[in-house]
Amino acid sequence: MADNDKGKGLKRGLTNYGDTGFSLFLRKSFAKSMGYTEQDLERPVIGIANTASGFNNCHRSVPDLIEAVKRGVMYGGGLPVEFPTISLGEPYLNPTSMLFRNLMAIDTEEMIRAQPMDAVVLIGGCDKTLPAQLMAAASVNLPAISLVVGPMLTGSWRGERLGACTDCRRQWGRYRAGELDDQQIAEVGSELSTTAGTCMVMGTASTMALMTEALGMMLPGGATAPAVHAERLRIAECTGERAVQIADKRLSPDEIMTPHAFSNAFRVLLAVGGSTNSLIHMTAVAGRCGIKVDLGALDRMGRETPVLVDLKPSGTNYMEDLHKAGGLATILRELSPFLHLDCKTVTGRTLGEEIESARTWSQDIVRSIKSPLKPEGGIAVLTGNLAPETAIIKQSAATPELLVHEGRAVVFDSLEDLAERIDDPDLDVGEDDVLVLRNAGPKGAPGMPESGYIPIPKKLAATGVKDMVRLSDARMSGTAFGTIILHVCPEAAVGGPLSLVQEGDRIQLDVPNRRLNLVVDDRILEDRRSAWKPPTLPVGSERGYLRLHLDHVEQAHQGCDLDVLKPRSSGAITPE
Ligand code: FES
Numbered sequence: 001m002a003d004n005d006k007g008k009g010l011k012r013g014l015t016n017y018g019d020t021g022f023s024l025f026l027r028k029s030f031a032k033s034m035g036y037t038e039q040d041l042e043r044p045v046i047g048i049a050n051t052a053s054g055f056n057n058c059h060r061s062v063p064d065l066i067e068a069v070k071r072g073v074m075y076g077g078g079l080p081v082e083f084p085t086i087s088l089g090e091p092y093l094n095p096t097s098m099l100f101r102n103l104m105a106i107d108t109e110e111m112i113r114a115q116p117m118d119a120v121v122l123i124g125g126c127d128k129t130l131p132a133q134l135m136a137a138a139s140v141n142l143p144a145i146s147l148v149v150g151p152m153l154t155g156s157w158r159g160e161r162l163g164a165c166t167d168c169r170r171q172w173g174r175y176r177a178g179e180l181d182d183q184q185i186a187e188v189g190s191e192l193s194t195t196a197g198t199c200m201v202m203g204t205a206s207t208m209a210l211m212t213e214a215l216g217m218m219l220p221g222g223a224t225a226p227a228v229h230a231e232r233l234r235i236a237e238c239t240g241e242r243a244v245q246i247a248d249k250r251l252s253p254d255e256i257m258t259p260h261a262f263s264n265a266f267r268v269l270l271a272v273g274g275s276t277n278s279l280i281h282m283t284a285v286a287g288r289c290g291i292k293v294d295l296g297a298l299d300r301m302g303r304e305t306p307v308l309v310d311l312k313p314s315g316t317n318y319m320e321d322l323h324k325a326g327g328l329a330t331i332l333r334e335l336s337p338f339l340h341l342d343c344k345t346v347t348g349r350t351l352g353e354e355i356e357s358a359r360t361w362s363q364d365i366v367r368s369i370k371s372p373l374k375p376e377g378g379i380a381v382l383t384g385n386l387a388p389e390t391a392i393i394k395q396s397a398a399t400p401e402l403l404v405h406e407g408r409a410v411v412f413d414s415l416e417d418l419a420e421r422i423d424d425p426d427l428d429v430g431e432d433d434v435l436v437l438r439n440a441g442p443k444g445a446p447g448m449p450e451s452g453y454i455p456i457p458k459k460l461a462a463t464g465v466k467d468m469v470r471l472s473d474a475r476m477s478g479t480a481f482g483t484i485i486l487h488v489c490p491e492a493a494v495g496g497p498l499s500l501v502q503e504g505d506r507i508q509l510d511v512p513n514r515r516l517n518l519v520v521d522d523r524i525l526e527d528r529r530s531a532w533k534p535p536t537l538p539v540g541s542e543r544g545y546l547r548l549h550l551d552h553v554e555q556a557h558q559g560c561d562l563d564v565l566k567p568r569s570s571g572a573i574t575p576e
Contacts, residue, residue, distance in 0.1 A: 009045045009079070012116040027116075036079070043079040046243045047117035049108060050082045051129055056089030058126035058205070059149055061196035061227050065236040069121050069147065072240025078118075078247065080240065085111055088128045098475065099447025101128040101281075102553070102562050103545055108136035118143065119247035121239055125149035125197070125227075127204040127478075130212060131281035137217070137253045138288035139565065143246040144253055145346050146218040147239045148209045150227035151200040151319035155191035164192045164199040165479040166312040169453065177461045197227025200319040201312040203478035204281070207274030211265040211282055213328045216256040216345030220354045224323035246346060254289065260340035262286050263575035264351060266298055267338055270305040270377030271331060273314030273396040275478020276486055277450075279379060284559030290570035295381045295390050295557055297575050299514060302377030307396045308334055308367045313481040314396040315373055317365055325365035329358030334369045382485065384516040385525075386497050386507065389489035390557050391471075391516055397481035399467040403511040405483075406519075407434040407469060411503050414439045414535070415451055423458040431460055434469045434507045438498045439535050441473035441491025442553045442560045446538055446546065452476035452486045469509055471516075473498055475556075485509065485516060487556035493535055494555075500528040 007014075010031065014023040028041050048069050052062035066082050073080035086104040088097045112120050122137060124130035125148040137144035154163045162171075167188075175185040198205035209223035219239055225231040262282065269278055283293040308331060311317050322330075332339065332355045341352030367373050378396035383389075395403060410433045412418040418437055421427055429435075435454045442448045452474040456465050470484045473491035490496030497518060501507070506519035518525070540546050552562035 008118055009043060010041050010116050012045075012118070013114065040079055043077060044118040044244060044247045045116055046073045046078045046080050046240065046247060047112060047115060047120040048080055048082040049120060049122045049133065050084050051087040051123055053087035053089060055092040056087045056126055057193065058089065058196070058198045059087055061149055061232070062123055064233065065123055065147065065149065068233040068236035069123070069240035072237035072242075073244055075237075076241040076244030078244035081117065083111060083115060088126060088132070090127050095445060096447045096449035097128045098449065098560070099549060101132050102549070102565065104128065104132035105135040106565070108133055109139045112136060112140045112142055119243045120144045121147055121243050123147050123149065125205055125209070127208070127277065130205070130208045131285060134212065134217065134285040135288045135561070138257055138285055141252050141254050143243070143251050144217070145239055145243050145246060146212050146222070147236055148198070148212070148218070148222065150197050150225050150229070150232045151206060152193060152195045152197035153226055153228060153320055154200060154318050155194040157188050157191040162188065162191045163201050163312065163318045165203065165477060166201045166481065168192050169480055173456070173461065173466075176455065176458060195226075195228045199479055201479045202272055202274055202309065202314065204275040204277040206319050207269060207272060207278040207478055208281060210268050210272055210274070210328050210331070211278055214268040214332065214351070215261050215265040216343055216351060217253070219347065220329060220358065221327050224319055224327035226320050226323060242346065245348070249348070251346065251348065256344055256346060257285070257289050258343060259291050259572045259574040259576055261343045262291060262293070264339050264343060266301060266575045267305055267335055268328070268331060270302045270379060271307060271335055272309045272311070273307040273374070273378035273394070276379060276392055276394050277475055277478055279392065280475070280487070280556055280560055283557070284561040286574055287559045287561050287566050290567045291572045291574050292569055293559070294573050294575070297573070298379070299381035301575050302379055302381075305338065305377040306369060306372030307374040307376070307378050308369065308372050310365050310367065310373050313479055314378060321365050325363035326358065326360060329355055330360065330363065330366040333358070333360065334366060380511050380514060382511070382514050382516040386501070386516045386518045387488045388497065389555060391485050391488040393483070393485050393511060394476075395511055398483040402467060402469050402483040404509065405434075405469050406506055406508045407432045409434050409436050409501050409503060409505045409507050411436045411438070411501055412454075415445060415449070418451070418454065422455055425459055427457055427459070429457050429460065431465045431468055434471055434509070436498070436501055436507070437470070437472035437474060438492035438501070439473070441493055442555060443550055444473060444491050444493030444535065446541075446550060448473075448475050448556065448560060450475050450477045452484055453480040453482065471507065489555045489557045491555065495529070495532055495534065497525070499532055500525050502528070
């Protein structure tokens with residue numbers, strides 16, 4: 001039950017003038033200036049979070065979606081009212097969009113809470129937007145329903161199908177290796193992102209959309225319909241109509257986002273070979289519900305959850321293909337034995353009922369559980385003296401031969417150091433070495449940028465080296481691939497063991513046994529620890545949002561939320 005329901009519609013949360021009758025009179029009077037009738041103003045109010053922005057190409061269809069949502073709200077008997085929030089367009093934000101996810105969550109939460117609405121439609125999509133909105137919805141606990149903009153369609157270059165952004169990285173790698181010239185890479189750049197919508201591989205946006213549908217916060221089929229498909233508008237209309245119904249029934253997020261529902265979402269993350277970022281985001285959303293994510297349990301879940309979906313970067317296809325194959329329902333049907341089918345969804349029905357009623361047909365994008373794409377889930381959780389609070393690897397996108405590896409550390413102290421030296425012809429590096437990047441975590445960079453995809457040094461790329469073991473406290477785009485260890489916790493900037501690694505140290509990776517170790521004597525490490533000094537704080541960190549972030553951001557295994565935004569733990573744990 002929502003806790004914020006004093007009055008309904010425009011009567012909710014009156015502005016405080018010391019006279020409630022006057023407050024309502026004034027509010028209605030001003031609302032009438034927008035052409036509403038008295039009758040309109042008696043309807044349940046459905047807020048629509050508008051995340052359109054000239055700095056967010058993924059969301060350029062949001063105005064059309066808002067019109068469709070409004071239609072649905074009015075068919076349902078409600079009054080649709082859109083309101084703006086921060087929008088986060090992934091490639092436009094400096095130093096990284098992740099720094100602002102929590103800011104968007106604060107903005108969205110406070111605007112839902114402060115303004116008079118009975119339910120809210122959250123229109124998100126681009127990487128950080130959907131998690132920020134779910135975090136807000138969990139904290140306000142007002143009836144809420146997610147609608148994503150949907151994935152882009154693929155482009156084509158000289159007969160080759162292309163999509164953002166696995167192919168961005170692959171083609172850029174070819175350019176760096178001298179296989180493509182300036183003209184060719186410019187042509188590729190025009191074909192990677194060709195429509196409205198989010199990246200159409202199994203990156204963060206696609207993974208979060210699928211997890212949100214599995215979580216029960218989105219209408220069935222809502223994750224995969226392409227942004228420019230008419231089905232996307234129909235989903236938007238139905239979402240608006242459903243928003244009125246959940247307002248009426250007061251179906252609040254805490255009835256949907258339960259530990260079992262998060263288990264279902266994490267199961268999907270593993271089965272789709274999803275983005276590692278989604279693990280951080282869903283951990284933050286669960287945290288807002290007072291639920292702790294047990295990474296050991298997630299790893300055990302991964303061992304019994306095969307990767308079923310043949311999409312890039314783990315496979316070969318794109319989101320439009322998954323949509324044609326039946327979308328999430330096709331995946332859930334295969335995963336049924338592992339799911340909590342009795343979880344209630346935003347439709348008011350259970351996940352099991354939704355799977356039952358979904359249509360099915362022959363397809364080859366979602367494999368059967370008996371002949372999966374990969375036998376184990378996409379993400380493995382590592383521990384060891386280099387990552388006492390865990391690190392992760394997306395093993396489904398790694399080179400199998402490198403999953404057990406020992407190599408010499410080649411260390412980059414910061415993003416600037418990396419940019420300066422990685423392509424230096426004199427860099428002492430070989431293909432068996434382990435590239436280490438540090439001070440790129442939640443506090444270190446700050447904001448934990450997607451720089452874990454350390455480029456292969458140019459001189460090695462030119463000889464045909466495609467992958468090396470790479471290791472950092474950073475994140476990585478969900479669209480990237482390679483043998484890349486991420487989210488090393490605690491990060492170097494707070495004195496984690498990563499800060500003690502020196503050039504030439506041996507690093508052992510053993511993914512089957514989930515180990516990540518620095519082969520250096522404990523006493524030597526203690527000496528290095530005594531000499532360690534924290535890195536200089538970034539410019540601008542003495543005030544404002546950056547100060548708030550640095551003072552309160554938590555580590556990756558805790559979701560990178562700000563500690564002051566989380567409720568007290570309920571003691572509940574997921575996955576279970
Ligand atoms: Fe928006 Fe990839 S840039 S989802």
